Amino acid sequence: MSTRSVQLQLGIAACFIALFLIFIGIPQAVSSPSNVKNIVLAPTFWPYLLSGITGLTGLGLIGAAWRDKSGSENLIEERPNAEVLNAEMLNADLLIEDVSVEDVTIEDSPNPDLRNEVTPADAVSTEAEEAITPPGVQGWLRLAALAVIMIITMYALPRLGMVWTTMLVFITTATLFRTRHPLIALLCAVLIPLLLYLFFAHVAGVGIPQGNYIRLP
Amino acid sequence: MSFLDSLQAGLSLVASFEVFLALFAGVCIGVVGGAIPGLSATMAVALTLPFTFAMEPITGILLLLGVYKGGIFGGSIPAILIKTPGTPASSATILDGFPMAEKGEAGRALGMALWASCTADLISNLALILFAGWLASFALKFGPPEFFALILFSLTIIAGVSGDSLLRGALSALMGLLLATVGLDLVYGTNRFTFENPNMMGGLNFIAVLIGLFAIPEIIAMAWNPVAHLGKARQLGESKVTFADYRRSFKSIFRGSLIGVFLGSIPGIGAAPSAFLSYSEARRKSPNKENFGKGEIEGVAASEAGNNGVAGATLIPLLALGVPGDVITAIIIGAFMVHGLQPGPMMFLMNVDIIYGLFIGLIVSSVFLFFVGSVAIKGFKYVADVPKRILMPAVLVLCIYGVFAVNNNIFDVGVMFAMGWLGYLMMRYSIPAAPFLIAFILGPLLEDNFRQAMLMSGSNPLILFRGPITWFFWLATVVTVFAITRSLVSNKAKTIS
Numbered sequence: 001m002s003t004r005s006v007q008l009q010l011g012i013a014a015c016f017i018a019l020f021l022i023f024i025g026i027p028q029a030v031s032s033p034s035n036v037k038n039i040v041l042a043p044t045f046w047p048y049l050l051s052g053i054t055g056l057t058g059l060g061l062i063g064a065a066w067r068d069k070s071g072s073e074n075l076i077e078e079r080p081n082a083e084v085l086n087a088e089m090l091n092a093d094l095l096i097e098d099v100s101v102e103d104v105t106i107e108d109s110p111n112p113d114l115r116n117e118v119t120p121a122d123a124v125s126t127e128a129e130e131a132i133t134p135p136g137v138q139g140w141l142r143l144a145a146l147a148v149i150m151i152i153t154m155y156a157l158p159r160l161g162m163v164w165t166t167m168l169v170f171i172t173t174a175t176l177f178r179t180r181h182p183l184i185a186l187l188c189a190v191l192i193p194l195l196l197y198l199f200f201a202h203v204a205g206v207g208i209p210q211g212n213y214i215r216l217p
Numbered sequence: 218m219s220f221l222d223s224l225q226a227g228l229s230l231v232a233s234f235e236v237f238l239a240l241f242a243g244v245c246i247g248v249v250g251g252a253i254p255g256l257s258a259t260m261a262v263a264l265t266l267p268f269t270f271a272m273e274p275i276t277g278i279l280l281l282l283g284v285y286k287g288g289i290f291g292g293s294i295p296a297i298l299i300k301t302p303g304t305p306a307s308s309a310t311i312l313d314g315f316p317m318a319e320k321g322e323a324g325r326a327l328g329m330a331l332w333a334s335c336t337a338d339l340i341s342n343l344a345l346i347l348f349a350g351w352l353a354s355f356a357l358k359f360g361p362p363e364f365f366a367l368i369l370f371s372l373t374i375i376a377g378v379s380g381d382s383l384l385r386g387a388l389s390a391l392m393g394l395l396l397a398t399v400g401l402d403l404v405y406g407t408n409r410f411t412f413e414n415p416n417m418m419g420g421l422n423f424i425a426v427l428i429g430l431f432a433i434p435e436i437i438a439m440a441w442n443p444v445a446h447l448g449k450a451r452q453l454g455e456s457k458v459t460f461a462d463y464r465r466s467f468k469s470i471f472r473g474s475l476i477g478v479f480l481g482s483i484p485g486i487g488a489a490p491s492a493f494l495s496y497s498e499a500r501r502k503s504p505n506k507e508n509f510g511k512g513e514i515e516g517v518a519a520s521e522a523g524n525n526g527v528a529g530a531t532l533i534p535l536l537a538l539g540v541p542g543d544v545i546t547a548i549i550i551g552a553f554m555v556h557g558l559q560p561g562p563m564m565f566l567m568n569v570d571i572i573y574g575l576f577i578g579l580i581v582s583s584v585f586l587f588f589v590g591s592v593a594i595k596g597f598k599y600v601a602d603v604p605k606r607i608l609m610p611a612v613l614v615l616c617i618y619g620v621f622a623v624n625n626n627i628f629d630v631g632v633m634f635a636m637g638w639l640g641y642l643m644m645r646y647s648i649p650a651a652p653f654l655i656a657f658i659l660g661p662l663l664e665d666n667f668r669q670a671m672l673m674s675g676s677n678p679l680i681l682f683r684g685p686i687t688w689f690f691w692l693a694t695v696v697t698v699f700a701i702t703r704s705l706v707s708n709k710a711k712t713i714s
Contacts, residue, residue, distance in 0.1 A: 031407035043402035
């Protein structure tokens with residue numbers, strides 16, 4: 001998305017937020033006593049003032065977008081993947097080193113025969129190609145899944161307890177991120193919440209929610 | 218009692234193995250506590266407080282001060298490595314520290330953070346010793362109009378952290394200011410955007426907002442594209458900070474230390490605004506200003522000098538006036554009281570040995586910080602080698618525990634998630650998060666002092682210009698706004714030509 005388009009969208013959103021606050025949000029959600037002597041002391045004064053300035057900033061953004069006729073610079077989305085592409089093309093050694101350490105190891109290959117044949121560069125290429133392709137629908141689905149995980153976490157924390165909930169959170173998010181180290185992820189999913197529980201509950205004295213089913217000592 | 222007599226009395230009090238061991242242990246605990254995102258230096262000090270009850274006063278207080286100083290530095294480690302400040306004070310360190318880590322210069326950034334922290338800490342301690350009385354009496358003269366003018370001036374630092382677009386930075390700051398209005402009204406006690414929810418009556422938890430804005434968007438971004446980080450050099454690198462780096466950044470370190478000392482001596486300002494102001498000034502003055510925000514080592518140095526410069530200075534109002542300079546010193550004042558000590562002017566007469574003992578201990582703590590910090594960097598920097606698709610779920614779990622532990626409230630976890638999505642949206646639309654955070658911190662202070670000033674004067678706005686202190690800050694604000702406008706106009710002209 002171009003700079004101009006971003007500025008325009010932000011400007012319109014800021015104006016909309018300002019109008020919403022001034023005409024609906026503040027009258028509905030900010031209580032002000034009727035006996036306020038001076039307007040500057042009213043609880044509504046500061047929110048109204050800030051809403052007004054937000055509206056003006058929005059107009060400023062729209063104006064800036066209007067003036068910026070060229071707007072060729074990409075601000076959103078395309079840039080990170082373009083960076084990856086450049087990094088891959090210009091610094092292949094670095095990429096190989098990075099991935100071999102972090103995500104793709106030849107030992108991870110499902111086919112034992114390939115372990116001696118696949119070079120790091122080959123192993124990298126699939127993921128690198130994936131990295132330069134915009135996530136598209138898959139990306140949106142993963143975002144939606146993460147949002148669902150967060151909502152379920154809020155419901156599960158008081159019911160299942162923090163330790164069990166965070167174990168599940170760890171496993172589901174690691175799966176969502178398509179980790180190449182499922183065993184390590186599983187081990188971490190068990191150990192990290194337990195260690196944090198031990199620290200916070202027994203060293204810091206924080207009352208970690210235990211839930212309704214399995215309680216920890 | 219002369220200065221030398223006082224110094225001798227202090228030395229006789231602290232010259233024991235037990236005292237230095239406590240101080241060393243405090244620095245270690247602080248560095249580890251500060252380095253764990255969501256734990257924060259404040260929480261580390263609060264957790265250590267009960268362990269000091271059985272100690273001698275000087276031993277216990279130095280243990281806490283060690284935790285405080287270690288915690289402020291420790292916060293920079295995750296800020297640089299995983300873009301999650303361990304303490305709010307380290308927020309500014311992210312701006313250049315994380316880009317350096319992404320370029321494979323994490324070791325260099327961490328080294329500079331340590332050197333800048335120790336230098337600023339030493340300068341701050343010396344300032345505490347030399348100027349305690351004078352600076353404290355200056356800060357005592359501040360009333361609501363002076364605070365209002367000061368905070369208004371502090372808001373101009375937003376321009377320094379707005380990145381490419383001042384308008385987008387302003388929009389971010391306005392959102393932060395609007396969010397800061399949530400809670401009960403200070404004067405009338407009425408509800409503002411609380412929606413009858415008791416969890417929102419005290420306003421939104423700062424730690425939840427902070428972690429939500431800085432850590433969660435990274436996790437969401439990973440969900441959007443789990444392989445986007447491939448190809449980005451996130452290795453630690455062999456590069457280490459050199460004396461040449463230190464010498465090149467020394468002006469910014471020294472300036473940041475002085476900013477920290479000045480702002481730290483004024484109660485309520487804290488380390489985060491100081492770090493941002495120091496960063497902004499360094500950016501304005503540096504010949505490499507174009508590199509700021511892209512991994513400039515001077516930016517790391519300035520941020521760390523700014524936040525560590527506050528550490529000693531916040532003790533000025535605490536010791537001289539009995540007024541805590543920030544949340545951490547408010548906890549430390551509890552340790553004084555537990556041991557039957559009342560910080561304030563009388564303490565300089567009644568317990569001068571403790572005062573000078575603390576001064577000596579603080580100087581030694583800077584040396585301890587250097588050694589403990591060097592070891593901690595070597596230990597914690599391996600966080601960068603952890604597979605990111607394992608690290609991010611771990612950070613998410615850590616954030617849930619950390620945010621919950623601040624108030625023992627699950628609602629705060631929800632606030633963190635909500636802020637995370639807002640932060641992600643801001644990231645996608647290239648809206649900088651730093652102005653949001655600064656405005657969220659300063660917003661309530663700005664409004665409260667404005668309304669208190671209006672109450673004092675019967676709503677006469679002239680009170681905001683009532684004396685030399687307010688004139689000074691108004692003038693500084695006008696000069697800064699003028700400089701920003703001129704810079705914008707000249708940049709525009711350059712672009713057109």
